[in-house]
Amino acid sequence: MTQTTSSARRAVRGNHDYGPLQHLDPVKDTDPAVYQAIMAETERQQQGLELIPSENYVSEAVLSVLSTVLTNKYSEGYPAKRYYGGNEHIDTLESLARERAKKLFGADHANVQPYSGSPANQAAYFALAEPGDTVMGMALPAGGHLTHGWKVSFSAHYYNSVQYGVDPATGLIDYDEVARLAKEHKPKLIWAGASAYSRKIDFAKFAQIAHDVGARFAADIAHISGLVATGLHPDPVPVADAVTMTTHKMLRGPRGAMILSKEEFAKKVDKAIFPGLQGGPHNQVTAGIGVCLHEASRPEYKAYCKQVILNAQTIAEEMVKRGFVVATGGTDNHMLLVDVTPKGSTGKLAQEALDLVNIATNANMIPGDKRTAFDPSGIRFGTPAVTTRGLKEDEMRLVAHWISDVIEAGDDEAVIQRVRGEVMALCEQFPLWY
Numbered sequence: 001m002t003q004t005t006s007s008a009r010r011a012v013r014g015n016h017d018y019g020p021l022q023h024l025d026p027v028k029d030t031d032p033a034v035y036q037a038i039m040a041e042t043e044r045q046q047q048g049l050e051l052i053p054s055e056n057y058v059s060e061a062v063l064s065v066l067s068t069v070l071t072n073k074y075s076e077g078y079p080a081k082r083y084y085g086g087n088e089h090i091d092t093l094e095s096l097a098r099e100r101a102k103k104l105f106g107a108d109h110a111n112v113q114p115y116s117g118s119p120a121n122q123a124a125y126f127a128l129a130e131p132g133d134t135v136m137g138m139a140l141p142a143g144g145h146l147t148h149g150w151k152v153s154f155s156a157h158y159y160n161s162v163q164y165g166v167d168p169a170t171g172l173i174d175y176d177e178v179a180r181l182a183k184e185h186k187p188k189l190i191w192a193g194a195s196a197y198s199r200k201i202d203f204a205k206f207a208q209i210a211h212d213v214g215a216r217f218a219a220d221i222a223h224i225s226g227l228v229a230t231g232l233h234p235d236p237v238p239v240a241d242a243v244t245m246t247t248h249k250m251l252r253g254p255r256g257a258m259i260l261s262k263e264e265f266a267k268k269v270d271k272a273i274f275p276g277l278q279g280g281p282h283n284q285v286t287a288g289i290g291v292c293l294h295e296a297s298r299p300e301y302k303a304y305c306k307q308v309i310l311n312a313q314t315i316a317e318e319m320v321k322r323g324f325v326v327a328t329g330g331t332d333n334h335m336l337l338v339d340v341t342p343k344g345s346t347g348k349l350a351q352e353a354l355d356l357v358n359i360a361t362n363a364n365m366i367p368g369d370k371r372t373a374f375d376p377s378g379i380r381f382g383t384p385a386v387t388t389r390g391l392k393e394d395e396m397r398l399v400a401h402w403i404s405d406v407i408e409a410g411d412d413e414a415v416i417q418r419v420r421g422e423v424m425a426l427c428e429q430f431p432l433w434y
């Protein structure tokens with residue numbers, strides 16, 4: 001990210017002087033407990049490697065707009081159609097964000113108000129289907145999101161959910177099987193998109209399957225939004241009726257979400273968000289979304305996204321060399337799923353061991369997993385955050401070997417101590433700007 005600014009600031013002020021956090025000074029006196037927890041989290045982020053694929057570091061510009069007076073304002077409605085007075089500047093900000101979203105993704109319509117990814121998906125159901133309709137999405141253990149029809153989610157409670165998986169042998173989406181299920185169950189809505197799938201998704205094929213059975217098609221690109229925006233992944237926008245995404249993952253924006261849609265569904269999407277599901281939008285987040293979309297439209301952002309992929313591929317290659325099994329044999333995107341059981345470990349044990357060395361990951365099911373979701377066979381790694389931090393292939397090779405060393409080490413305290421020291425030394429070399 002802003003490495004130059006960060007290095008310069010540190011050269012002047014020294015490490016652990018969190019200059020940009022001076023705006024927290026008021027809370028230091030008012031609420032020391034909250035202040036201390038925020039500072040401790042800042043330090044944790046500084047001194048560790050973030051390999052959770054859904055996380056990232058926002059820019060100084062994005063973070064700064066989040067703590068502004070915009071948080072004071074109520075703005076139910078949409079630009080020029082508000083239920084409260086005094087919204088002329090909020091209208092400017094929301095219109096900017098909407099126009100930038102439409103331009104970046106080539107969409108007819110953009111709604112930037114969803115509070116987060118799950119409500120965005122809920123609104124897409126409201127816009128494209130009726131309660132009780134049959135809907136199809138990818139099962140959670142196969143890599144789908146809860147909101148794609150998994151049994152504990154509203155999406156399975158209020159809709160008749162049919163789930164597709166991946167081929168257990170290859171780990172890949174079996175499009176013939178999706179088509180077969182669609183013909184059998186005749187859903188009204190089909191979802192594509194995933195939280196844990198490391199290969200390209202053929203959105204055009206999904207759209208064809210949906211249209212062949214008269215279903216509407218929604219794509220959730222929460223994880224791969226940046227790759228879609230920069231042309232590094234097939235684009236669902238021309239073929240989907242609605243496209244949802246969170247803004248806080250690869251897009252490097254604030255915690256929020258957007259829904260893009262064809263003009264035909266624009267009114268339905270807007271009504272589904274407000275008044276259907278939400279009240280007033282979080283204006284400070286809207287402004288942050290505007291800023292992150294501006295940042296994502298720059299050439300540097302495409303270079304960042306390319307590096308994200310290279311970094312993930314490097315970790316995958318190194319871990320295969322160390323004898324781990326990488327689901328699908330590698331990755332086309334920002335994440336990979338690694339089976340750690342050949343090393344006598346489990347997903348949960350590996351996650352806990354990596355926590356000890358300041359490497360944050362999450363245990364995850366792998367295709368065809370025989371273990372439970374609570375302690376699955378795999379670990380999910382992602383590179384959006386470490387790439388923002390400035391790490392490239394050389395550092396990824398180190399990281400992959402540290403991960404392998406730790407998982408192989410079991411209880412060997414000496415290995416844990418060594419790797420933890422090496423991780424912290426690398427983090428010092430690539431400071432965050434916070």
Ligand SMILES: Cc1ncc(COP(=O)(O)O)c(C=O)c1O
Pocket residue numbers: 054116117118119121145147193194195220221222223246256
């Ligand atoms: C594919 C996908 N969709 C939606 C969401 C939900 O986002 P949120 O946690 O903001 O509700 C996630 C979260 O990780 C996700 O991976």
